[in-house]
Amino acid sequence: MNYAWDWSLVLREPYAGWLVAGVAWTLALSAAGWALALILALPVALSRVLGSPAIRGLSGFYVSVFRNIPLILQMFVWFFVVPELLPRDLGLWVKRDMPQPEFTTAVVALGMYTSGRLAELFRSGIDAVPRGQVSAALACGLTRAQAYQYVILPQAFRIILAPLTSEFLSIVKNSSIALTIGVLELTAESRQIEDMTFHGFEAFGAATLIYVVIAFGLDRMAARLRPSALAART
Amino acid sequence: MRVVAPVLALCAALLAARSLPASAQVADTALHRIQETKTLTIGFRESAEPFAFLDGSQQPSGYSVELCRRVAGALAQALKVDEIRTRFVPVTPQTRIPLIANGTVDVECGTTVNALARQQQVDFSYAVALSEGKLLVRKDSGIRDLPDLAGKVIALAAGTTADRYVRTALEARKITARILTVRDNGEGLPAVASQRADAFINDAVLLGGVVRTAAEPDRFAVVGTPLSFEQVAFMVGKNNSGLLTVINGVIARLARSGELQGLYGRWVAPYAGPIDADTAALFKIEGIPE
Missing domain, CATH: 3.40.190.10 (Periplasmic binding protein-like II)
Incomplete structure (x- = not known):
């Protein structure tokens, strides 16, 4: 292949700085999107288990919409369509004056998409705890809310810890789709380096390695949770 | 630590690949x-x-x-x-x-x-x-050149050299503006049309091509002194x-x-x-x- 390799490029300024900035945006997107997803997913999951038939239907619809539409489409809808549906001044604010419009929109899209998936995960976790435990908790004098808070949810959380880790790793990778609406996260910065220098293989090679390191680090962190979670169970 | 060995092997392979091209060229x-x-x-x-x-x-x-x-x-x-x-x-x-x-x-x-x-x-x-880098703007915006963009939003297409010369020009003239990266040339026009951005900066010839594709070409103009010479x-x-x-x-x-x-x-x-x-x-x- 007729290609001049130059791996030192990714360690040189300004390109090293671009990669670092890209990593920061990727982590910020993932963390903020994850926080939003957790906040939204728990009530949705609980209403799917405990709600009246109408509320169950509604939360089921929520899950279907956000889980089944490809993330890139959701990203485009939030970015291109929603501001145009809002009243003119509010739409303009969303497009221009809102803090970090592209980043904020990407966090909303990532968070909503992931919340649909997490809601299903939480629900299956709750379902996996034997039904009799709710009755037992009620018989002990706990209210229904207390039964869920102290008995059901802690166990459900331990059951779903492994797939929850996978979901978090997914959001890190999914955050790269934010580049399509102009967030200069890790993949976008690699592209930028490729465009400036024509050393795309090195730029994307570095990005690949960084994603692997991030995923590996997160996986280790989650693994540290696991033994303690098991210990608390017995 | 099981993953460390494959990662090192990958690095070694990539480093080896680096030394190949001298003979391959x-x-x-x-x-x-x-x-x-x-x-x-x-x-x-x-x-x-x-x-x-x-x-x-x-x-x-x-x-x-x-x-x-x-x-x-x-x-x-x-x-x-x-x-x-x-x-x-x-x-x-x-x-x-x-x-x-x-x-x-x-x-x-x-x-x-x-x-x-x-x-x-x-x-x-x-x-x-x-x-030559120029500005695509809405005619009714009153923007004639780069200094008019202070405090405004500038759209730049990913993968163009515009990113470099626009940032350099802004720094040199102490103009503060927010930069919005759009995916390609085709997306620069909707960004300006929907007022998400106030100007889209790119090569003047390509901008001319973009304006021709607009639903109402008369609403837009390509203005400004050239920001680049490439x-x-x-x-x-x-x-x-x-x-x-x-x-x-x-x-x-x-x-x-x-x-x-x-x-x-x-x-x-x-x-x-x-x-x-x-x-x-x-x-x-x-x-x-x-």
């Missing part, structure tokens, strides 16, 4: 390939009007494409064969380098801008056009001076005979106005004698 591989296959493989952009695009009947067309078709004729003469066929391969800013590096494409005929950093990876032909050129893999000599010969002869100016007038002028003094001077300089 044989001179004029593209010319050998063209001679053997009697085919010139041209990488072209599908929507970079007026330089390279698919026309109404889905055929590669445009100023750069037309010039590269003539390169095929010149190659037949140079290689002393009856005919060199042309084969067109669509490329994007993301695929152009890998496709040249692995030999899929012999020459890229699009809107690629020559830059010293890029010359470490590929070689460029003589310039076939000048690229060369649009054709791209070949490193160490292909034989092929490059043929390409540059075609450009020089066309420039000397005045045909290049005619082609420019036919393809590019409808987008950017008649040939300007700088481009006229460029073509005059490039008309190198036999």
Whole structure:
């Protein structure tokens, strides 16, 4: 292949700085999107288990919409369509004056998409705890809310810890789709380096390695949770 | 720690790959390939009007494409064969380098801008056009030039050299503006139309092409003093001076005979106005004698 390799490029300024900035945006997107997803997913999951038939239907619809539409489409809808549906001044604010419009929109899209998936995960976790435990908790004098808070949810959380880790790793990778609406996260910065220098293989090679390191680090962190979670169970 | 070994192995493989190219870069591989296959493989952009695009009947067309078709004729003469066929391969800013590096494409005929950093990876032909960065704005915005953009939002297309020269110009003139990265040329116009951005900065000729695609072209204008002065050129893999000599010969002869100016007038002028003094001077300089 007729290609001049130059791996030192990714360690040189300004390109090293671009990669670092890209990593920061990727982590910020993932963390903020994850926080939003957790906040939204728990009530949705609980209403799917405990709600009246109408509320169950509604939360089921929520899950279907956000889980089944490809993330890139959701990203485009939030970015291109929603501001145009809002009243003119509010739409303009969303497009221009809102803090970090592209980043904020990407966090909303990532968070909503992931919340649909997490809601299903939480629900299956709750379902996996034997039904009799709710009755037992009620018989002990706990209210229904207390039964869920102290008995059901802690166990459900331990059951779903492994797939929850996978979901978090997914959001890190999914955050790269934010580049399509102009967030200069890790993949976008690699592209930028490729465009400036024509050393795309090195730029994307570095990005690949960084994603692997991030995923590996997160996986280790989650693994540290696991033994303690098991210990608390017995 | 189980994963550490494979990661190290991967690094080692990549480092080993780095030391290979010295032996792999044989001179004029593209010319050998063209001679053997009697085919010139041209990488072209599908929507970079007026330089390279698919026309109404889905055929590669445009100023750069037309010039590269003539390169095929010149190659037949140079290689002393009856005919060199042309084969067109669509490329994007993301695929152009890998496709040249692995030999899929012999020459890229699009809107690629020559830059010293890029010359470490590929070689460029003589310039076939000048690229000047200007502002695409809504006419009713009152924006005439860069200083009017203080406190406003500037859209830039990912993968263009605009990112560098716009940031440099803003810093030099102490103008604060927010930069919005859009995916490509086509998305710059909606950004300005929907008031997400106040100006879209890119090469003036490409902006002319973008305005022509607008639903209401009269609402937009391309304004401002040029922010950049760059060369649009054709791209070949490193160490292909034989092929490059043929390409540059075609450009020089066309420039000397005045045909290049005619082609420019036919393809590019409808987008950017008649040939300007700088481009006229460029073509005059490039008309190198036999």
